[in-house]
Amino acid sequence: MSERPIEIIRREGEIHVPAIVYDGLKPADLVLIERAWGPTRLRLLQELLGRDVPRSEWPESLHWDWSRKADELRYLEATGFGIVCEREWQGVMLTKTVSHVAQLPAEKGRPLVYVDYLESAPWNWRIRPLGQEGQYKAVGTVLFREAVRQSVKEGFHGRVGLHALPKAEEFYRRCGLTPLGRDRRKQNLTYFELGPTEAEGFLRD
Amino acid sequence: MSTDARFEDRPSREWLRRMAELEDRCESVTAGGLAHDLGMLEAALSEEPWLFGRFIQFARRARHLSVEKLAEQADIDIAEILGIECGANMKPAPRTVHKLAQTLGLSSGKLMELCGLAEPQDEGLRLAALRFAARSEPVTELSAAEREAFEEFVKVLSESPESI
Numbered sequence: 001m002s003e004r005p006i007e008i009i010r011r012e013g014e015i016h017v018p019a020i021v022y023d024g025l026k027p028a029d030l031v032l033i034e035r036a037w038g039p040t041r042l043r044l045l046q047e048l049l050g051r052d053v054p055r056s057e058w059p060e061s062l063h064w065d066w067s068r069k070a071d072e073l074r075y076l077e078a079t080g081f082g083i084v085c086e087r088e089w090q091g092v093m094l095t096k097t098v099s100h101v102a103q104l105p106a107e108k109g110r111p112l113v114y115v116d117y118l119e120s121a122p123w124n125w126r127i128r129p130l131g132q133e134g135q136y137k138a139v140g141t142v143l144f145r146e147a148v149r150q151s152v153k154e155g156f157h158g159r160v161g162l163h164a165l166p167k168a169e170e171f172y173r174r175c176g177l178t179p180l181g182r183d184r185r186k187q188n189l190t191y192f193e194l195g196p197t198e199a200e201g202f203l204r205d
Numbered sequence: 206m207s208t209d210a211r212f213e214d215r216p217s218r219e220w221l222r223r224m225a226e227l228e229d230r231c232e233s234v235t236a237g238g239l240a241h242d243l244g245m246l247e248a249a250l251s252e253e254p255w256l257f258g259r260f261i262q263f264a265r266r267a268r269h270l271s272v273e274k275l276a277e278q279a280d281i282d283i284a285e286i287l288g289i290e291c292g293a294n295m296k297p298a299p300r301t302v303h304k305l306a307q308t309l310g311l312s313s314g315k316l317m318e319l320c321g322l323a324e325p326q327d328e329g330l331r332l333a334a335l336r337f338a339a340r341s342e343p344v345t346e347l348s349a350a351e352r353e354a355f356e357e358f359v360k361v362l363s364e365s366p367e368s369i
Contacts, residue, residue: 006215009225016218061235117237126229138225140234145216162236171231187238 001025008085009137017085017136021146025080025092027070033082033089034067040122044130053129060165061119066092069117078116081146083139091139093118095147102159103180104193112159112193113151118143140168144175148199158199163189176202256334257297257320260358262290264309267359279308296321311359333358 001024007016077098083091100114120139163186164172176198183191276283288294306313317323337358
């Protein structure tokens with residue numbers, strides 16, 4: 001597992017705080033991460049149920065369980081990334097480099113980094129009906145940036161593909177990804193792709 | 206695109222702040238899947254083995270039945286009901302669940318689902334069960350809130366009665 005210092009933003013006081021990006025997570029790491037996140041998921045679920053918040057306003061990945069994804073890390077093409085800040089896992093991402101190829105017309109068939117899963121820790125979610133603002137900001141951005149970096153390193157010129165959950169579509173569109181339609185094989189989620197030019201734009205400060 | 210210093214280094218603070226604002230304006234950054242087979246709703250239930258026992262206890266008390274009386278009406282051993290209610294018996298026999306459903310006026314199929322004897326089919330049932338779990342505390346008298354949660358759960362459990 002390799003590590004690199006970065007920064008994320010703590011909402012309280014709006015300050016930049018040091019964090020570490022790890023790549024090469026092991027299956028056991030995902031089990032530990034879910035052990036740390038699971039109680040918060042359950043508490044949020046109980047609060048949402050207790051306050052009769054409509055299902056449409058629930059966080060879409062509330063029911064996820066990273067420990068169930070641990071087996072996927074056994075594949076050679078899979079890489080797990082995680083961000084640690086103040087001794088807690090703040091976000092996790094799993095990418096694949098072989099099983100998916102580019103769909104953008106100009107890039108069709110070329111290799112890309114596919115973001116299998118990306119999620120911020122449940123205490124970082126903004127859940128308006130519960131008045132939860134989220135502790136750390138930019139966690140998703142930093143993780144997605146790692147996927148673009150991985151693509152450049154692999155020689156894939158920044159090509160990245162992913163299936164965004166409905167509430168995250170706007171974020172990826174604004175990051176420069178192109179929506180390429182709903183995918184019936186993936187619960188009808190919209191498939192998005194970042195091409196080389198847009199990747200350059202995304203990484204440019 | 207070439208590998209350059211900008212790409213190797215961490216992003217600038219200005220860029221990060223701009224992106225954080227974008228993240229904030231959008232509702233989520235999650236990518237992956239929605240499928241419940243990735244999910245933990247089921248896991249949450251299976252990790253709450255006391256739920257079935259607590260529910261049976263509530264159902265009995267709401268009907269003003271003693272354990273003895275329920276045992277008699279359902280033709281089940283008192284010890285078996287006590288075991289279920291205190292969570293010691295988390296896998297009751299199908300006959301027991303069927304008899305309890307009959308006596309308490311509930312759908313035996315859904316009760317089987319609740320105690321893990323049948324494969325979960327009904328999303329509404331899982332949510333109702335979680336709602337019940339979230340609101341109920343094992344106390345002597347049912348509070349108004351508990352009664353409401355309980356009645357709501359009973360409603361789901363009583364819908365479309367089915368036989369095993």
